[in-house]
Amino acid sequence: MKYEELSIFLTNIILKKNIVMDDIAKLSEISPAFLSDLKKGKKSCKKETWEIILKYLRLTKEEETEGWLAWSYSKIDKNTKDFIKHLQEENSRLKKVLEYVEFKNKQ
Structure with missing residues (x-):
């Protein structure tokens, strides 16, 4: 898994908050296939795309910080x-x- 931190973060948040990825796809206008690849750790994304995804995950400030850390790890x-x-x-x-x-x- 190339982008393990993104995968772990998204999987944990989705389970914790009972989020349906198709809902995030519709709200964010990001394809379900791309979101699935992010969740599986197959892809990373641009900062602007990650901002949009985080916006629709209903995160606390601490969770948002964890999300940005996971995204940052995908870039190094x-x-x-x-x-x-x-x-x-x-x-x-x-x-x-x-x-x-x-x-x-x-x-």
């Missing part, structure tokens, strides 16, 4: 993607260390 090479994921994991680990240090300082 694997090494960069892996490096970003590594940085995110390291950031998460360092946040836990910081929380522990702050907790110890309060005692």
Whole structure:
């Protein structure tokens, strides 16, 4: 699957919000076949197309941010993607260390 992040994002949102892809296709005037390819991770899309799709998914701000992150990942090479994921994991680990240090300082 070439565009795994887009596929995972769309699949999760569609299931979570009980969205019918044909409805999104009609509202957005994007072909059902193209939306299906996005959902399957076979294709990515232009920024303008992604904006239209996100508009009709009834997203929270957090979900919209996740959507843009998934779209961004579809535009970068694997090494960069892996490096970003590594940085995110390291950031998460360092946040836990910081929380522990702050907790110890309060005692």
